[in-house]
Amino acid sequence: MGKLKVKIDNKLVEVEQGTTILEAARKVDVDIPTLCYMNLGDMDIEHKPGGCRICVVEVEGRRNLAPSCATDCYDGMNVKTHSIRVMNARRTVLELMISDHPFECLTCAKSGNCDLQSTAIKLGIREINYPGEKSTYKPDFSPAIIREMDKCIMCRRCEKMCNEVQTVGVLSGINRGFEAVVAPAFERDLDHSECTYCGQCVAVCPTAALTEVDHTNQVLRALADPSKTVVVQTAPAVRAALGEEFGMEPGTLVTGKMVAALRQLEFDYVFDTDFAADLTIMEEGAEILSRLSRHLSGDTSVKLPILTSCCPGWVSFFEHHFPDLLDVPSTARSPQQMFGSIAKTYFAEKIKTDRKDMVVVSIMPCVAKKYECTREEFSVDGNPDVDYSISTRELANLIKRANIDFNKLPDEEFDAPMGESTGAGVIFGATGGVIEAAVRSAYELYTKETLEKVDFEQLRGMEGIREATVDFNGFPLKIGIANGLGNARKLLDEVRSGKSEFHAIEIMACPGGCIGGGGQPLHHGNSAILKERQKAIYREDANKPLRKSHENPSIIKLYEEYLGEPLGEKAHHLLHTKYFRRGRTICIEPDVKEAE
Amino acid sequence: MSAIKIRLKENDLQQLKDVCKSFNNEEGELINVLHKAQGIFGYLPAEVQEVVARQLKISVAKVYGVVTFYSFFTMVPRGRYPISVCTGTACYVRGAEKVLDEFKRLIKVPVGETTPDGKFSIAGLRCVGACGLAPVVLIGDKTYGRVAPDGVRKILKEYDDK
Numbered sequence: 001m002g003k004l005k006v007k008i009d010n011k012l013v014e015v016e017q018g019t020t021i022l023e024a025a026r027k028v029d030v031d032i033p034t035l036c037y038m039n040l041g042d043m044d045i046e047h048k049p050g051g052c053r054i055c056v057v058e059v060e061g062r063r064n065l066a067p068s069c070a071t072d073c074y075d076g077m078n079v080k081t082h083s084i085r086v087m088n089a090r091r092t093v094l095e096l097m098i099s100d101h102p103f104e105c106l107t108c109a110k111s112g113n114c115d116l117q118s119t120a121i122k123l124g125i126r127e128i129n130y131p132g133e134k135s136t137y138k139p140d141f142s143p144a145i146i147r148e149m150d151k152c153i154m155c156r157r158c159e160k161m162c163n164e165v166q167t168v169g170v171l172s173g174i175n176r177g178f179e180a181v182v183a184p185a186f187e188r189d190l191d192h193s194e195c196t197y198c199g200q201c202v203a204v205c206p207t208a209a210l211t212e213v214d215h216t217n218q219v220l221r222a223l224a225d226p227s228k229t230v231v232v233q234t235a236p237a238v239r240a241a242l243g244e245e246f247g248m249e250p251g252t253l254v255t256g257k258m259v260a261a262l263r264q265l266e267f268d269y270v271f272d273t274d275f276a277a278d279l280t281i282m283e284e285g286a287e288i289l290s291r292l293s294r295h296l297s298g299d300t301s302v303k304l305p306i307l308t309s310c311c312p313g314w315v316s317f318f319e320h321h322f323p324d325l326l327d328v329p330s331t332a333r334s335p336q337q338m339f340g341s342i343a344k345t346y347f348a349e350k351i352k353t354d355r356k357d358m359v360v361v362s363i364m365p366c367v368a369k370k371y372e373c374t375r376e377e378f379s380v381d382g383n384p385d386v387d388y389s390i391s392t393r394e395l396a397n398l399i400k401r402a403n404i405d406f407n408k409l410p411d412e413e414f415d416a417p418m419g420e421s422t423g424a425g426v427i428f429g430a431t432g433g434v435i436e437a438a439v440r441s442a443y444e445l446y447t448k449e450t451l452e453k454v455d456f457e458q459l460r461g462m463e464g465i466r467e468a469t470v471d472f473n474g475f476p477l478k479i480g481i482a483n484g485l486g487n488a489r490k491l492l493d494e495v496r497s498g499k500s501e502f503h504a505i506e507i508m509a510c511p512g513g514c515i516g517g518g519g520q521p522l523h524h525g526n527s528a529i530l531k532e533r534q535k536a537i538y539r540e541d542a543n544k545p546l547r548k549s550h551e552n553p554s555i556i557k558l559y560e561e562y563l564g565e566p567l568g569e570k571a572h573h574l575l576h577t578k579y580f581r582r583g584r585t586i587c588i589e590p591d592v593k594e595a596e
Numbered sequence: 597m598s599a600i601k602i603r604l605k606e607n608d609l610q611q612l613k614d615v616c617k618s619f620n621n622e623e624g625e626l627i628n629v630l631h632k633a634q635g636i637f638g639y640l641p642a643e644v645q646e647v648v649a650r651q652l653k654i655s656v657a658k659v660y661g662v663v664t665f666y667s668f669f670t671m672v673p674r675g676r677y678p679i680s681v682c683t684g685t686a687c688y689v690r691g692a693e694k695v696l697d698e699f700k701r702l703i704k705v706p707v708g709e710t711t712p713d714g715k716f717s718i719a720g721l722r723c724v725g726a727c728g729l730a731p732v733v734l735i736g737d738k739t740y741g742r743v744a745p746d747g748v749r750k751i752l753k754e755y756d757d758k
Binding site: 175 | 642645654655656657658659660661664665
């Protein structure tokens, strides 16, 4: 079929059949404002409900205005994107929306980062001509996510992420008309739903209807308390995105400046979660090899494939949705929790401090990490291994609040010993990274040979599901990788039905892995930003002198001085965990309880 | 698992599953399934919605979304004699609201609720297509036409011994 010739604001553009007016306009740099529309192109996530009507345009010969995100072009179409009629319509629509929205921009968590606010600025809204009733809902405070549905504009992006992308199915549009709102079933709060706290709803919410629980004040209080030793750890993906909050290009690595900023904030020890990522590989790698060798020696009781367990959103997901597979994932704790556990034992002993006088803070690209550190099994006598987990966004907020000129900071180094890491620890931040790090170490342990080429390009990428086979000296190790919980579900269904051919599977709850985490600077639907962050992660890896976890001198020392052997008794106690069946909902019929 | 409570009786459960099955457990048949289920149970409690969600392989939130969207569906058990007062245009202009108010006053519950003894529930509904009889009231399957507020007491009296 031939191309369609379309005129948009007197600019000619040729497009394929099936192109929307919005897409065609963007080709010729005509900017049509949108609000509910969302397009994460590379991840094949497009949301165009045509519901908000901000993107309406005038089409010659058409009686009413057309929503450009949901109207296909036709040959000879003549479109005007900013006629008086269009501008008036947009203004009316937006005024009506704002008339049912709290006027608290000055104190709102999303101020300056809100799509509704920026659209109001763009359209020059100065007054609201529709005073009237406002809808109000009970706010919902969970351990990680706050729902303030008074601020919801019913774009339903969160619903898209929760249902179609993540297949978690917690959020749905309920009620109708003025009472319509997005909520979990029976209007329960998130804490009593199957929510995994992956935070993808928070990442795409245009307003502050969905935000992360803010722990910055607790962190500041700890820092100001002279009786507390405050230790901070920074997750791999944070350094690849934090710069964006300070106007830097996406993909700028700010590791050194981040360390300097944390020191200026007066953290007593600035450490790195990458250290704990290396530690994770020691345990998880050993577990993979142990299961594999048992399997190869004919032990049919061994569970394969082994699944990674670093991602708390993913852990919740299988606890809720695959409770029959609890013995399949690795028992290794996540790097955040391994760090907390070692910090409050090994390191606490080193600096002769009681764990009760220690506060461990983590900087995470993640919302689910907040929930993870509240899990009971990660505490000793009520004292959590990790006290507070704050997101990349919250760290940026702290730095701004402390009036630190981030861009001018010098590059500084992490403290020893828990700040030392290898390139293998860094790549945990991108999808495929954990399994690549595991392969680097497992290969050497299995074959007893030195791995010369540590880059496994076949494990990298952005596709939702990837597979690769790595040659372990004649043994083909089959690896599966999924990012995004919907993709994880596909691989899990195969495992459940016994059809999975993989030996090991890495799963990350968020699209792109942690670089696309729910706690990262908002990408506002631009997936090119995620690609730049991913490149930055691999750049950091390539620049590290050591790139295999088991070569990390501080890790070697930790085992010598304290832990003994990977999978040993002490390691088991401090670095491994167990999983729980989570009650799905209030009633489950006995016969469909999905394989006890 | 302690969080699980099974409240539906075994034969209720089977009946509900049969309903889902009669629609081939198809997601697209959700409204029909709910319609049938409400016909059986009189209302759609959370447990019923969860079973339907499980059978049709959709999220409970989605089922709940549909149940709360359509005013026909209810999560509150209806009375043995559900009273529906038509408030469509024709009935409305002929005084349906006053009739509705009189019913509410006499059975002492607001619209959408059920009397504590489970005898009556009351709902407004849109046009039943009997505009010639406006204002129209339905109690169960029985239709009353040209109802005036002062006739409401007499209608309710019919149910005194029931």
